[in-house]
Amino acid sequence: MKLPVIDQQPTSTCHSSSGGRNPYGGLSRPGMTRRSFLRRGAATTGGLAALAASLSPLRDLDSDDAPSVQKFLQKHYKEMDGADMEAALERIRNEVEHRYEVRPNIRDIKPMDGVEFVYALNLSRCIGCRRCVHACVEENNQSRDPEIQYIRVLEMPRGSMDIEDGNHHYDHETVPDESHFYMPIQCHQCANPPCVKVCPVEATWQEPDGITVVDYDWCIGCRYCEAACPYWARRFNFSKPTLPKADLNPDMSYLSNRPRQKGVMEKCHFCLHRTREGRMPACLEVCPTGARKFGNVLDPQSEVSQILRTKRVFVLKAEVGTLPRFFYYFDERDPFAQLTIESVDAKTVSAGSAP
Amino acid sequence: MREYLRFLSRCFRLSFHGNWQYYAWMLALTIVALVGLNAYAKQIVAGLATTGMTDQVSWGLYIANFTYLVGVAAAAVMLVIPVYIYKNRDLSNLVILGELLAVAAIIMSLLFVMVDLGRPDRFHHLLLRFNFPQSILTWDVIVLNVYLLLNLHICGYLIYCKYCKREPSRKFYIPFVFIAIVWAISIHTVTAFLYSGLGGRPFWNSAVIAPRFIASAFAAGPAIIILTLQVIQRATRHPVRPAALQLLRRIVTVALSINMFLLGSELFTAFYTGGTHAVSAKYLFFGLHGYHALVPWIWTAVALNMLALIVLYTPLALKMRYLNLACVAMVIGIWIEKGMGLVVPAFVPSPIGEIVEYFPTLNEILVCLGIWAFGLLLYTIFVRITIPVLQGRLLIDVVFHTVQHQVAAESPAAQPVVEVAS
Ligand code: SF4
Ligand code: SF4
Numbered sequence A: 001m002k003l004p005v006i007d008q009q010p011t012s013t014c015h016s017s018s019g020g021r022n023p024y025g026g027l028s029r030p031g032m033t034r035r036s037f038l039r040r041g042a043a044t045t046g047g048l049a050a051l052a053a054s055l056s057p058l059r060d061l062d063s064d065d066a067p068s069v070q071k072f073l074q075k076h077y078k079e080m081d082g083a084d085m086e087a088a089l090e091r092i093r094n095e096v097e098h099r100y101e102v103r104p105n106i107r108d109i110k111p112m113d114g115v116e117f118v119y120a121l122n123l124s125r126c127i128g129c130r131r132c133v134h135a136c137v138e139e140n141n142q143s144r145d146p147e148i149q150y151i152r153v154l155e156m157p158r159g160s161m162d163i164e165d166g167n168h169h170y171d172h173e174t175v176p177d178e179s180h181f182y183m184p185i186q187c188h189q190c191a192n193p194p195c196v197k198v199c200p201v202e203a204t205w206q207e208p209d210g211i212t213v214v215d216y217d218w219c220i221g222c223r224y225c226e227a228a229c230p231y232w233a234r235r236f237n238f239s240k241p242t243l244p245k246a247d248l249n250p251d252m253s254y255l256s257n258r259p260r261q262k263g264v265m266e267k268c269h270f271c272l273h274r275t276r277e278g279r280m281p282a283c284l285e286v287c288p289t290g291a292r293k294f295g296n297v298l299d300p301q302s303e304v305s306q307i308l309r310t311k312r313v314f315v316l317k318a319e320v321g322t323l324p325r326f327f328y329y330f331d332e333r334d335p336f337a338q339l340t341i342e343s344v345d346a347k348t349v350s351a352g353s354a355p
Numbered sequence B: 001m002r003e004y005l006r007f008l009s010r011c012f013r014l015s016f017h018g019n020w021q022y023y024a025w026m027l028a029l030t031i032v033a034l035v036g037l038n039a040y041a042k043q044i045v046a047g048l049a050t051t052g053m054t055d056q057v058s059w060g061l062y063i064a065n066f067t068y069l070v071g072v073a074a075a076a077v078m079l080v081i082p083v084y085i086y087k088n089r090d091l092s093n094l095v096i097l098g099e100l101l102a103v104a105a106i107i108m109s110l111l112f113v114m115v116d117l118g119r120p121d122r123f124h125h126l127l128l129r130f131n132f133p134q135s136i137l138t139w140d141v142i143v144l145n146v147y148l149l150l151n152l153h154i155c156g157y158l159i160y161c162k163y164c165k166r167e168p169s170r171k172f173y174i175p176f177v178f179i180a181i182v183w184a185i186s187i188h189t190v191t192a193f194l195y196s197g198l199g200g201r202p203f204w205n206s207a208v209i210a211p212r213f214i215a216s217a218f219a220a221g222p223a224i225i226i227l228t229l230q231v232i233q234r235a236t237r238h239p240v241r242p243a244a245l246q247l248l249r250r251i252v253t254v255a256l257s258i259n260m261f262l263l264g265s266e267l268f269t270a271f272y273t274g275g276t277h278a279v280s281a282k283y284l285f286f287g288l289h290g291y292h293a294l295v296p297w298i299w300t301a302v303a304l305n306m307l308a309l310i311v312l313y314t315p316l317a318l319k320m321r322y323l324n325l326a327c328v329a330m331v332i333g334i335w336i337e338k339g340m341g342l343v344v345p346a347f348v349p350s351p352i353g354e355i356v357e358y359f360p361t362l363n364e365i366l367v368c369l370g371i372w373a374f375g376l377l378l379y380t381i382f383v384r385i386t387i388p389v390l391q392g393r394l395l396i397d398v399v400f401h402t403v404q405h406q407v408a409a410e411s412p413a414a415q416p417v418v419e420v421a422s
Helices: A034-060 A069-073 A082-100 A131-139 A194-198 A224-228 A282-286 A303-310 B002-014 B020-046 B061-074 B077-085 B095-116 B136-163 B170-196 B209-236 B242-273 B276-286 B295-313 B320-343 B362-390 B400-408
Strands: A105-107 A117-122 A152-157 A180-185 A204-206 A212-214 A234-236 A251-253 A265-267 A292-296 A326-329
Touching: A034 B020, A069 A082, A082 A105, A117 A303, A131 A152, A131 A282, A194 A204, A194 A224, A212 A265, A224 A234, A282 A292, A292 A303, A303 A326, B002 B136, B002 B362, B020 B362, B061 B095, B061 B170, B061 B209, B061 B320, B061 B362, B077 B095, B077 B170, B077 B209, B077 B242, B095 B136, B095 B209, B095 B362, B136 B170, B136 B362, B170 B209, B209 B242, B209 B320, B209 B362, B242 B276, B242 B295, B242 B320, B276 B295, B295 B320
Parallel strands: A105 A251, A117 A326
Antiparallel strands: A117 A292, A152 A180, A204 A212, A234 A265
């Protein structure tokens, strides 16, 4: 389609608008008269005052958030040598002691050789009591208000495996509800983790034992990893985390449950301060049904290896290709015909959960 | 060197001179920018909880504006290509105004990324541990900054040569102009890849996102330029030929048509196939399980874009009044489509099926307005300096206070756009 073109005189200026305007309107006279000097001074002062006023909220900046030389110079986790790490740990000890009046047992625990952790979750057994959710919060020093939870339990209607059908906020008097099954979701510690790939500053990475960790002192808080994770496993500190002194768990490590700051990302780390020292994750220990199994997949004798060999396991969203280390499985037979699990009072634990 | 410093100081002083409209405009922008700065200071203290963002919808208005402005910056090539490749003469005295717009837009988009960070105090970590080439965000940091430098160099060099009454040496800017053309495409492509590379977000994980970004940018960007040029012309008497605006009109028409076509293809694939891949689109256009915060937004955008398209394809568009109407409609329509319509719905429902809606807070909106005001302030100053140089009134050998007098009446000011006499 050829559209006609209006007015193509190459030189015509389209429209003149300045007719009748006083060419000197509002202009100060050249040269530095006393008046113009005063006026300029007043304008500058006014401008600076306005600038200062607009920045005044910064007076309330938390001292923990104020930049300090030591924090500014702290290196990336992978670049720290022993002395650097010790200095960082000492700083954290002092900060925690200052804030919580407890001297924490914080250390930097390295992965063990020949270990790759995986999780297996028995969907036939899980009754949706959310004990794991709360044990995790207590173990890992998450913010209590707003409460940050790493585990989300979905209540799924029988006959569907589509997580779109899951109910995140179920709130029965007792669980399980016979017409549903329950599916806890937490970080799947992917072997091909998109969250790690997208981080612009390498603040999050996969350790040799398969755990994806975050260096809370390195994260710039862009939340790209949160957008990239297909399992909604990452949590951001939108405000300053609050943790009552009495609730602090002083057993902590650099890459796991040390207290976090405002504006950084965090996530499940398979309780690495426990599991790298041979203990089980807090969520597993608290589970009343034994639905949770954890261990080293490189050890053929481990329980998880046997489950992977003998049970019908599956991973969530296999199609996104992230290769999770978190497997779900069902018992071979109908669980509710088999198991005689007492109905657990869920009201107390589920009330107010799942914000 | 001394001469150059003198030039900069003159520019600085010049930006403080103008008629009362100029002062009023600049004062208003300064106030809005400071209000935005104040809101940002509050955000620094209280954290990003001052925004409407949540773990479910973890990006919002900031990233939406960022995306839109990258498009505006890229669209400057729609002036550069006709001038440098097709030797278009109608646009040749305007191309620099487009490149300066790109500079202002890039600065704004970088500011939008800055305010989105939870820990801006750790920005230097980008320099120390740059996850290149894995993270597309690092690609974006590179392409945006290089594009900014390219445009600053081209504009700065040409303006300074003009000021010194020197003939610009072609080898100092022509190569950069051609690099910048390719680069403009790259900034918007990389920004699109930021989204389309995420397999966990089916709404973004589509190959048509990058072409759609480019098409919408080449519609919205030149539309903004059409409007801006008229304001500049009204305020400074800098000549803007009708033929120039009409050329831009044709570019906008084609780009908007392609954009609507791509949007249609996207929607067909989503809705005809159905299933999980369509849930975000369903939420966006029709609402999901009783949640429909974005529905009015997206239909407004569709209506505005359709209106613009219809006007552009009828002879009405030859009248400036209607062309301007179409431009305003599509600038807003595309802003919604790329902001509320592209960034936010990908988060609803969350990857594990939870529906949490996003409502920006007042504080967040004020920060956005502040950045827009700051960007406009910058652009006004750029124009304030450039026009007298281009018109040969601010030159190396012209006494300074004379310039102030001459240009006082013709400085940029907020003016309603009027119809071009034809
Ligand atoms: S589940 Fe999410 S957070 Fe965990 S490793 Fe995979 S992508 Fe990263
Ligand atoms: S939020 Fe932190 S960990 Fe996540 S991508 Fe950004 S910098 Fe990396």
